[in-house]
Every structure is written in structure tokens, then in C-alpha cells.
Amino acid sequence: MKKKAFLAALPHCLPVCTGFLFVGMSYGVYMASLGFSFVWPMLTSITIFAGSMEFVTANLLVQRFDPLGALLLALTVNARHLFYGVSMLEKYRAAGRKRWYLIFGMCDETFAINVSTEPPEGVDRDWFYFFVTLIDQAAWIAGATLGGLVGGLLPFDTTGIDFVLTALFIVIFLGQWLAADRHLPAVTGVLCSVAALVLFGADNFLLPAMLLILLALTALRKKWNKKEGAEL
Amino acid sequence: MTMTFPQAALTIAMVVLGTVITRFLPFILFPASRPIPAYIKYLGEVLPHAVTGLLVVYCLRNISPFRAPFGLPELISFAVILVLHLYKRNTLLSLLGGTACYMLLVQLVFTA
Numbered sequence: 001m002k003k004k005a006f007l008a009a010l011p012h013c014l015p016v017c018t019g020f021l022f023v024g025m026s027y028g029v030y031m032a033s034l035g036f037s038f039v040w041p042m043l044t045s046i047t048i049f050a051g052s053m054e055f056v057t058a059n060l061l062v063q064r065f066d067p068l069g070a071l072l073l074a075l076t077v078n079a080r081h082l083f084y085g086v087s088m089l090e091k092y093r094a095a096g097r098k099r100w101y102l103i104f105g106m107c108d109e110t111f112a113i114n115v116s117t118e119p120p121e122g123v124d125r126d127w128f129y130f131f132v133t134l135i136d137q138a139a140w141i142a143g144a145t146l147g148g149l150v151g152g153l154l155p156f157d158t159t160g161i162d163f164v165l166t167a168l169f170i171v172i173f174l175g176q177w178l179a180a181d182r183h184l185p186a187v188t189g190v191l192c193s194v195a196a197l198v199l200f201g202a203d204n205f206l207l208p209a210m211l212l213i214l215l216a217l218t219a220l221r222k223k224w225n226k227k228e229g230a231e232l
Numbered sequence: 233m234t235m236t237f238p239q240a241a242l243t244i245a246m247v248v249l250g251t252v253i254t255r256f257l258p259f260i261l262f263p264a265s266r267p268i269p270a271y272i273k274y275l276g277e278v279l280p281h282a283v284t285g286l287l288v289v290y291c292l293r294n295i296s297p298f299r300a301p302f303g304l305p306e307l308i309s310f311a312v313i314l315v316l317h318l319y320k321r322n323t324l325l326s327l328l329g330g331t332a333c334y335m336l337l338v339q340l341v342f343t344a
Contacts, residue, residue: 015323022331044244050251057247065239067246074250081251083283085258087276093264103255108287115280160335166291166306167313167330173284174317174326185278189285202293209289213282214275221274 005127006135008120013132016109017139019168023051024140026161028147031058038148045144049107049137051165053077054144076207083210084111091115095126105133107140112172116179184224188216301342309334 028041036058044054053074060070084106091114092099102114110133119128177186196209235243262268268276295303313330320326 015327018324019327044247047244047248048251053247053251057244060243060247061240062234065235065243067242070243071246071250074247075254078251078254080283080286081254082258083275083279085255086272087280089258089262089268089272089276093259099259103259104252106255112280112284157339158335160305160338161331163306163309163334164327164331166288167309167327167334169284169287169291170310170313170330171317171323171326173288174314175323176281176284178321180281183281185281186285188278189282190289192282193286193289197289197293205293206290209286213279213286217275217278217282218271221271224274224278 001124002127002131004122005119005124006131008123009128009131009135012113012117013135013139015171016113016136016168019109019164020051020136020139021143021146022161022164024143025147025150026158027051027054027058028144028149029151029158030055030147031144032148032151034058034062036061036148038145041144041148042141045137045141049105049140050074050078050081051107051140079207079210080108081106084108084115087111087115091125091129095129098126098130102129102133105137107136109168109172110136112176116176182224184220185217188220189213192216305334305337305342308337 024041024045027045028038031041032038040061041054041058044057048054048057056073056077057070060066060073085103088102088106088111092102095102106114113132113136114129117132119125173186177183180186192212193205193209196205196212199205200208262272292303292306295306297303309330312333313326316322316329317326
């Protein structure tokens with residue numbers, strides 16, 4: 001049963017694994033450039049396992065000691081996970097003891113796969129979600145550790161490799177767009193985010209953008225329910 | 233490294249705590265015994281698409297349409313991903329094509 005679920009999960013994870021190896025490596029290289037051994041990116045990718053927050057944490061570690069600030073920053077940068085959790089309530093709470101790891105390991109990409117993928121016929125759902133989560137995290141840990149080990153020794157210019165993260169979200173966005181017959185939520189998300197970005201600037205827009213999205217979607221609820229099934 | 237080891241460990245522990253709270257809170261607020269309110273169900277349905285939109289904007293937050301290179305490397309790479317994805321529907325191909333395009337652009341064309 002486990003082997004079948006693992007083999008079913010693997011192809012869904014390959015694109016993310018590729019992205020994670022690259023971005024994880026750039027994270028490891030980044031920590032190495034700040035003077036940390038490979039043990040640091042390895043341990044943070046096991047314990048924190050939230051990519052963008054790990055980059056931010058590396059930066060925090062070379063600044064003034066401020067644990068409360070670190071906590072607040074983690075809550076803000078990762079507040080989007082609250083949205084993911086709400087989307088996964090029904091899927092994950094049926095998973096028994098495995099749910100603890102499913103929830104712990106629910107990064108952006110794993111969430112994107114598990115929320116949008118139905119396991120094939122005859123494959124155990126919970127083990128499928130479990131292996132998607134595990135394979136993704138293993139790739140991230142491997143990339144971060146490798147990056148920390150090789151440091152600045154890479155034989156080619158890696159400038160711009162961080163775009164792989166952007167490309168990943170664009171591809172996920174396109175995939176969701178093509179699969180959906182109503183695009184109101186996606187359009188709302190982009191418009192609210194751009195509005196918050198213009199109003200609050202690149203360093204402070206994440207929280208206002210999330211509030212704006214929440215308000216807009218709440219206001220649109222009647223419209224959404226009335227036109228259930230209709231093209232939008 | 234400017235922090236002592238305990239300080240660095242505590243900083244990481246706080247980041248872990250913050251991250252774990254954001255991931256577990258919905259499941260604690262709505263345990264299996266309590267029915268999920270219709271409003272929360274609605275959010276669960278529409279939020280994933282909206283949040284992906286937010287993440288795309290978040291990744292592109294530092295480009296400026298008023299300053300060279302005017303976000304052109306990102307815009308061109310975005311177009312490459314769009315064309316590749318509509319044409320082939322292969323996630324890995326779109327991902328690598330877009331990233332390679334961006335790397336070539338910032339290393340060879342839009343060199344600052």
C-alpha cells in the first residue's frame with residue numbers, strides 16, 4: 001500500500017523537487033556566504049521548512065538578537081498557511097496520525113499539489129498526501145545541505161537562479177487557472193495584491209494584501225454562491 | 233555570525249514556533265467534532281486560487297516599471313513560461329525554460 005502510494009506521488013513531486021533542489025541549493029549557498037556551515041541550512045530546512053522564511057531567518061541570524069521580532073516575522077510571512085489550513089481541513093483531518101506530519105510539512109508547493117490532486121484509483125489517499133509532503137521536504141533538505149556544502153564552488157554563474165521560485169508559482173497559477181471554470185478568486189488575489197503593493201510598498205504589503213483579499217472575497221461571497229456553476 | 237549559539241538556536245526556535253502556529257491553528261480551531269462553518273468552507277474553496285495570485289505578485293514585488301530594466305527580464309520570462317505552458321502543458325519544461333530564460337537575460341542582456 002505504501003509503495004503504491006509512493007510511486008503514485010513521485011511524478012507529481014518531480015517538478016517541485018527540481019525547483020526545491022535549485023532553490024534549496026541557492027539557500028544553502030546563501031547561508032554559506034554568511035559564514036554558516038552546511039549543518040545550519042540542513043537543520044533549518046528540517047525544522048522550519050518554509051522556504052522564504054528560511055532565507056529571512058539566515059538574514060536574522062547576522063543581525064541583533066531579537067527573538068520576539070523573529071516570532072512576529074514568522075507569523076506574518078507565514079500567515080498564508082492559515083489559508084492553506086482552511087482549504088485542507090477536510091482532507092487532512094481524515095488522515096489519522098499522519099495528519100500531524102501533513103500539517104507540519106504543508107509548504108506552498110506541497111499544499112498546491114495536495115489541494116489540486118486526486119490520488120489515482122486504488123491508491124490510499126492519506127499515504128499519497130504523506131509521500132507528496134515527504135518527497136518535497138526531502139528534496140528541499142537535500143538541496144539546502146548540498147548548497148551549504150559546495151558554497152561558492154559552483155562552476156557556473158548562478159545569478160538569477162532564484163527566479164525558479166517565481167516560475168514555480170506562475171506555473172501553479174496557470175495550472176489552477178486552466179483547471180478552473182471560474183476565475184473570480186484568482187483575479188481577486190492578483191488585483192488585491194497589486195493594490196496593496198502600490199499602496200504599502202514591497203517591504204510591507206504582504207499582510208495588507210492578505211487582509212484585502214479576505215475582505216474582497218467576503219464581499220463577493222453572495223455573488224459567488226448566486227452564480228454557482230456559471231461562467232465568470 | 234554575530235549571535236552566540238544559544239541566541240541563534242533560540243531565534244530559529246521562535247521562527248519554528250511561528251511557522252507551526254500558522255500551520256496548525258485552523259485545525260485546532262475547527263476540530264473534527266465541530267462542523268466547519270459555511271463561510272470557512274467558502275474561503276477554503278476560493279482562497280487557494282487567490283493566494284497563488286498573491287504569491288506570484290510577492291515574487292515579483294521588487295521589480296519597478298519606472299527604473300531600468302523596467303521589469304523586462306521578469307516580463308519576458310513570464311511570457312516564455314506562458315507560451316511554453318499553453319503549448320506543452322509540461323510543468324517541468326515551463327519551469328526550467330522560464331528560469332533559464334531569466335538567467336540568460338540578467339547575465340547577458342540586462343547586465344547592471
